[in-house]
Amino acid sequence: MEEWSRARKDAWVVRTRYGWYPFLVAAPPLLALVAALGYYYTAMALGWRLLLTLWLVLTLLFLDGLMLRWLFVARRHLATEEYRKRREAAAQEAAEQAERDKPADDMGPERRSEPQIDIPRMSTQARQLIQVLNVVVLVLGLWIVWADFFPALGFSAAKRFGPAKPDRRLSPTSCWPSLCS
Numbered sequence: 001m002e003e004w005s006r007a008r009k010d011a012w013v014v015r016t017r018y019g020w021y022p023f024l025v026a027a028p029p030l031l032a033l034v035a036a037l038g039y040y041y042t043a044m045a046l047g048w049r050l051l052l053t054l055w056l057v058l059t060l061l062f063l064d065g066l067m068l069r070w071l072f073v074a075r076r077h078l079a080t081e082e083y084r085k086r087r088e089a090a091a092q093e094a095a096e097q098a099e100r101d102k103p104a105d106d107m108g109p110e111r112r113s114e115p116q117i118d119i120p121r122m123s124t125q126a127r128q129l130i131q132v133l134n135v136v137v138l139v140l141g142l143w144i145v146w147a148d149f150f151p152a153l154g155f156s157a158a159k160r161f162g163p164a165k166p167d168r169r170l171s172p173t174s175c176w177p178s179l180c181s
Helices: 002-007 017-036 040-101 119-146 172-180
Strands: none
Touching: 017 040, 040 119
8 A cells, every 4th residue: 555655646545545544444443432332323324324435435436447447448549540540641642652753644632631639638638527527426425325314415304395384373272271281
C-alpha cells in the first residue's frame, strides 16, 4: 500500500486518507461498544448501512477500472487505425508521386485529407465524464443507503404535497372530559 500511495500522491484516495482511514479502523469497535451499551438495533442498522456503503464504493471502483480499461483499449484501437490510415495515405502519395513523374494525359480528382482525430483530448474528456458519472452514482447510492437512517435525507409523509385533510377542531365540550379526570 505504501508503494501505491507513493506512486500516486495526487490521487484523491491518498489525499483524503487521514479522514477515512481512522473512521474505517474505528467503526467496528465503536459498533461493538454501541451494541454492548444496549443499542443493539442501532448498531445493527449502522453496521448494515456501512456494509452497503462499502459494497457501493467497491462496485464503483470496479466499474471505474473497467471503464478506464475499455477507454484505454478504444484509444489504442483508434491510434492503430489512425496509424494505418497515415501509412496507406503515405503509400498512396508515393504512388501518386511516381505517377506524376510519368507524363500523364489526365490528372485525377484532388484528394482531400481526412480531419485528424485528437485522441488525447477525447481520452481526457471521456475520463472526466467517467469521473462525473462515478460521483453522481456515488451520491445517489449514498442517499439511497442512508435515507432511511437519517430522516433529513428522506421524504416523510408530512412533507408530501397533496390535499389537506381536515383535522378535528377542539371545542370546549370536547376538552371537558379530559379536564375532569
